[in-house]
Amino acid sequence: QLPVKQRASGYAMQSFFIGIGSVIASLLPWLLAKFGVDNTAGPGEVPATVHYAFYFGGAVLLGAILWTVFTTREYPPERLHAWDEAPKLTPRARDTGRMRRNAILWLVVGIAFIAAVATQGWAKELYILGGLVTAYGVLQFVRALIGDGDDGFRQIMDDLQDMPQTMRQLAVVQFFSWFALFAMWIYTTGAVTSVHYGSTDTTSAAYNEGANWVGVLFAAYNGFAALAAIVIPFMVKRFGLRVSHLINATLGGLGLISIAVFKDPQWLLLSMVGVGFAWASILSLPYALLSDSVPAQKMGVYMGIFNFFIVIPQLVAVSTLPVLMRWFGNHPLYMLVIGGVSMIIAGACVLRVREPAMHAPAAVTP
Numbered sequence: 001q002l003p004v005k006q007r008a009s010g011y012a013m014q015s016f017f018i019g020i021g022s023v024i025a026s027l028l029p030w031l032l033a034k035f036g037v038d039n040t041a042g043p044g045e046v047p048a049t050v051h052y053a054f055y056f057g058g059a060v061l062l063g064a065i066l067w068t069v070f071t072t073r074e075y076p077p078e079r080l081h082a083w084d085e086a087p088k089l090t091p092r093a094r095d096t097g098r099m100r101r102n103a104i105l106w107l108v109v110g111i112a113f114i115a116a117v118a119t120q121g122w123a124k125e126l127y128i129l130g131g132l133v134t135a136y137g138v139l140q141f142v143r144a145l146i147g148d149g150d151d152g153f154r155q156i157m158d159d160l161q162d163m164p165q166t167m168r169q170l171a172v173v174q175f176f177s178w179f180a181l182f183a184m185w186i187y188t189t190g191a192v193t194s195v196h197y198g199s200t201d202t203t204s205a206a207y208n209e210g211a212n213w214v215g216v217l218f219a220a221y222n223g224f225a226a227l228a229a230i231v232i233p234f235m236v237k238r239f240g241l242r243v244s245h246l247i248n249a250t251l252g253g254l255g256l257i258s259i260a261v262f263k264d265p266q267w268l269l270l271s272m273v274g275v276g277f278a279w280a281s282i283l284s285l286p287y288a289l290l291s292d293s294v295p296a297q298k299m300g301v302y303m304g305i306f307n308f309f310i311v312i313p314q315l316v317a318v319s320t321l322p323v324l325m326r327w328f329g330n331h332p333l334y335m336l337v338i339g340g341v342s343m344i345i346a347g348a349c350v351l352r353v354r355e356p357a358m359h360a361p362a363a364v365t366p
Contacts, residue, residue, distance in 0.1 A: 009233045011284030018283060019226030019276070021060075026219035028053035030212045039208055047208070096144045103140035110134030123326070128319035132312070159301050166293035167302060169353045170286050174309035175316075176346035177249065177282045182317040183339030184256060184275070187325075189214045190332035196265040213265055217272050221255075224276025225283075232280060236288075242350050245285040249347030252278020256340030260333050278343060289353055 029049040033039040041047040110133035117126045143157040163171075189211050194200050197210030228248070235244040255274025262268055287306075294302045321335055328334040 009236075011287050012229045012232045012280070014229075015232070015280040015283040016226045016229035019222045019224075019229060019280065022222035023219045023226070025053070025057055026215050026222060028056060028215075030215050030219075033212060039212065040203065040205070043203060096147070099140060099144035103137050103144055106133055106137030106140060108137075110137055123323040125319040125322050128315055132315055156301065156305070159298065160305060163302070163305070164293050166354055167290055167306065169349070170290055170306070171309045173245075173286055173346050173349045173353070174306070175313045176342045176349060177278075177286075178310050178313040179317050180253070180256065180339040180343035180346065181279075181282070182314050183321060183335050183342070186317070186321065187332040187335040187339075188217070188259070191259060191336055192217070192265065192268070194331075195333055196263070196268070210265070213268075217268055220269050221272035221276040221279060224273050225280040226276075228277040228280035229284070231277075232284060236285070240355050241285050241289050242353055242355050245281050245289075245350045246347040248277045248281035248285075249343050249350070251275075252281075253340040253343035253347065256336050256343060259336050286350075289350075293354070 029039070029047070032049040032052055037052060038048045110130050113133060114127060114130035116122065117124070117130060139157065143154065146154065148154075190200075192214050193207045193210035197206045197213075199206035199210065201207055232244060232248070235247070239247070251274035253274075255271040255278070258271045258274070259268060262271065287303075290302070290306055291299065321338075324338060325332060325335055
C-alpha cells in the first residue's frame with residue numbers, strides 16, 4: 001500500500017522489526033539458562049529452555065496475528081488501482097497442446113529421477129526433489145485438461161505461466177539466497193559445536209555451551225540486520241536496489257565462509273555482521289524490486305507465488321545438502337561454505353534484474 005518511492009524503505013523497516021523480534025527469540029534459551037532453567041537433556045530429548053522458548057514464541061505469534069487482523073486497514077481495490085504505477089500484464093493465449101507437452105516433460109523428468117534414485121542407490125533424500133518435479137508436472141497436466149475457467153486453481157497456474165520477467169529473474173536470486181540461509185540454519189550448530197567447541201555429543205556440556213553460543217550468534221545477526229535496515233535505504237538512494245543487494249549478499253556470503261576461517265568462537269560475531277546485512281536485504285530489496293513490476297490487482301497472488309521460491313530452495317536444501325555433506329566427510333562446516341558461495345551467486349544474479357527508474361542510483365555531484 002506504499003507509494004513506489006517508499007517501498008524500499010517500507011520493506012527495510014519490516015526487516016528492522018523482524019530483526020528486533022528475532023534477537024529476543026534467539027536469546028531466549030540462553031537467557032532462560034542464565035535464570036536457572038535446565039539446559040541439558042537426554043538422548044532424543046529437548047532441553048527445557050527450548051520448550052519454554054517455543055511456548056513463549058507461540059503466544060507472541062498468536063498475539064501478533066490477532067493484532068494485525070484487528071488493527072490493519074486495507075485500501076479498497078479501486079484506490080490501489082488508481083495508485084498503480086507498474087506496467088500492466090497482458091495474459092497470453094492458452095495453448096493446451098503446449099501445456100500438455102510441458103506437463104509430460106516435467107512428469108518424465110521427475111519419474112526418471114525417482115527411478116534413478118531407487119535403482120542406483122542414491123540418497124533417499126533425493127526422492128523429495130524428484131517428487132517436487134513430478135508434482136508440478138501433474139498440476140500442469142490437470143490445468144491443461146480442465147480448460148478455461150475462472151477458479152483459483154486455474155488462475156494460479158496461469159499466473160505462474162505469465163510471471164513478469166522481473167519476477168522470473170528474482171526467482172533465481174531468491175533460490176540461491178534461501179538455499180544459503182537454510183544451509184546456515186541447519187548446519188551452524190553442528191559446525192560450531194564440532195569445530196569451535198570440540199564436541200559432537202549432544203548430551204555433553206561443551207556441545208550445549210556451543211549450541212547456546214549459536215543462539216547468541218543468531219541473535220547477533222538479527223541485531224545487525226535491524227541496524228542494516230536503517231542503513232539500506234541510504235544505500236538504495238546512493239547505489240540503487242540491485243547494487244545494494246549485491247553488496248549485502250556478498251557480505252553475507254563472506255560472513256558464512258569466514259566461519260571456516262575463525263577459530264575463536266568470539267570472532268564469529270564478526271561473521272554475523274555480514275550475515276545480518278544479507279538477511280535484512282533478502283527480506284526487503286527483492287520484494288521492493290518485485291512490487292515495482294507487478295500491477296496492484298495481481299500483487300497478492302504474485303507475492304504468494306514469490307514465496308514459492310522460499311519453499312522450493314528449502315526442499316532442494318533438505319534433499320541435496322545431506323548428500324553433499326556425506327561427500328565432504330560429514331563435516332557440517334563445509335555446508336556453510338557452500339551456503340556462502342550460494343549467497344554470493346545470488347548477489348551476482350540480481351544484476352540481471354531490471355532496475356526501476358525511481359530507484360536508479362543517484363547522480364554524483366562533482
